[in-house]
Amino acid sequence: MGDAVADAPKLASLPIISIEPFLHPEGPGRLSAAAALHAACSEYGFFYLDISSYVDPSEPEELTKLAREFFTLPQEEKDKISISNEDNARGYQRLKENVTNGKADNHEAIDLYRPVEQPDKSKPLWGANQWPAIPGFRDRYEAWIEKMKKLGMIVMEAMATGLGLTPEEWHELRSKVDDSFWVMRIIGYPPLPNDYDGFSCGAHRDYGCLTFLYADPTPGALQVFLAQPGLLVEKTGSVPSEQEVEDGGQWINADPIRGCVVCNIGEMWEVWTNGLYKSTLHRVVHKGSNYRVSIPFFFEPNFDARIEPLSTAIQAQEEDRALRSLKGIRKTYQPVVYGDFLLRKVGSNFDTGKGRYDTD
Ligand SMILES: O=C(O)CCC(=O)C(=O)O
Numbered sequence: 001m002g003d004a005v006a007d008a009p010k011l012a013s014l015p016i017i018s019i020e021p022f023l024h025p026e027g028p029g030r031l032s033a034a035a036a037l038h039a040a041c042s043e044y045g046f047f048y049l050d051i052s053s054y055v056d057p058s059e060p061e062e063l064t065k066l067a068r069e070f071f072t073l074p075q076e077e078k079d080k081i082s083i084s085n086e087d088n089a090r091g092y093q094r095l096k097e098n099v100t101n102g103k104a105d106n107h108e109a110i111d112l113y114r115p116v117e118q119p120d121k122s123k124p125l126w127g128a129n130q131w132p133a134i135p136g137f138r139d140r141y142e143a144w145i146e147k148m149k150k151l152g153m154i155v156m157e158a159m160a161t162g163l164g165l166t167p168e169e170w171h172e173l174r175s176k177v178d179d180s181f182w183v184m185r186i187i188g189y190p191p192l193p194n195d196y197d198g199f200s201c202g203a204h205r206d207y208g209c210l211t212f213l214y215a216d217p218t219p220g221a222l223q224v225f226l227a228q229p230g231l232l233v234e235k236t237g238s239v240p241s242e243q244e245v246e247d248g249g250q251w252i253n254a255d256p257i258r259g260c261v262v263c264n265i266g267e268m269w270e271v272w273t274n275g276l277y278k279s280t281l282h283r284v285v286h287k288g289s290n291y292r293v294s295i296p297f298f299f300e301p302n303f304d305a306r307i308e309p310l311s312t313a314i315q316a317q318e319e320d321r322a323l324r325s326l327k328g329i330r331k332t333y334q335p336v337v338y339g340d341f342l343l344r345k346v347g348s349n350f351d352t353g354k355g356r357y358d359t360d
């Protein structure tokens with residue numbers, strides 16, 4: 001298997017996987033779709049998920065209309081739900097308030113997190129969500145959140161099948177995500193000025209479990225970094241290592257496809273699979289002339305879930321040393337408690353105004 005993967009040329013575009021076979025118990029085509037999912041997760045860490053049989057494509061289009069309504073309000077109106085009213089994480093952040101790799105991102109956003117029972121805005125991430133006062137906004141977005149949470153569970157189960165987990169292992173994995181500490185961002189991107197020293201959103205890896213990104217049809221904005229297969233990939237930095245670039249890694253566009261969300265793997269899946277599934281670098285460079293809107297939903301583990309490599313993944317790697325070296329896996333990943341990991345990631349936000357994706 002190792003050689004076949006090494007020899008396979010990288011596609012210049014991401015694979016497309018339909019959610020359809022996973023919507024009905026024992027639906028036909030389930031096993032082959034799960035195998036395709038497994039290949040996409042281990043080869044790219046990114047794929048298009050066709051959800052047209054799950055949700056009407058007009059539904060997220062409505063969401064971007066509402067988002068545009070909000071982003072075109074005067075600055076003082078938007079500031080009424082500023083993150084500074086709350087825990088510095090939940091609410092609206094102005095253009096350039098988010099910083100990645102030390103550079104201000106050319107976007108503004110509303111960030112929402114799973115509500116907590118006793119909000120306390122003095123505790124990081126523990127405040128209350130803030131919603132725009134636009135009629136229908138909250139209802140429509142809450143309906144989307146419910147659908148994305150269910151979708152998260154469906155994709156998790158499909159991935160468990162693709163990985164060949166036992167029913168007991170799936171049961172255990174399920175208990176780590178059944179009360180997801182989800183995050184949703186509603187992001188507005190004005191065009192990037194030509195001389196701007198930064199990005200619309202700088203290069204980063206998503207840190208949780210699964211991201212479902214709905215974006216308006218703007219082409220050429222989201223870019224995904226594909227390293228050459230077989231390369232020992234450095235996982236620490238948020239920009240491609242010199243080695244990755246020298247060895248022929250490339251940024252490819254992940255342009256939106258109607259009826260699909262772009263789905264990618266977060267770092268927690270990398271831990272579960274001990275590096276077999278990759279949390280792939282991506283960035284946004286929006287140079288077009290329009291105002292772009294995207295709505296990533298981050299399906300994350302439960303706040304207190306302990307995440308550690310799954311024994312099926314470790315066993316497969318022990319049996320297949322070639323696979324291990326092909327994937328550049330040189331270590332056994334350490335267990336992490338998701339909430340601790342998340343607080344470390346966003347912690348710098350509170351002290352220094354750094355963004356979600358700063359790694360230092
Ligand atoms: O807007 C996009 O296309 C991607 C945004 C993103 O990568 C993120 O918020 O993590």
Ligand SMILES: [Fe+2]
Nearest residue numbers: 204205206282
């Ligand atoms: Fe991202």
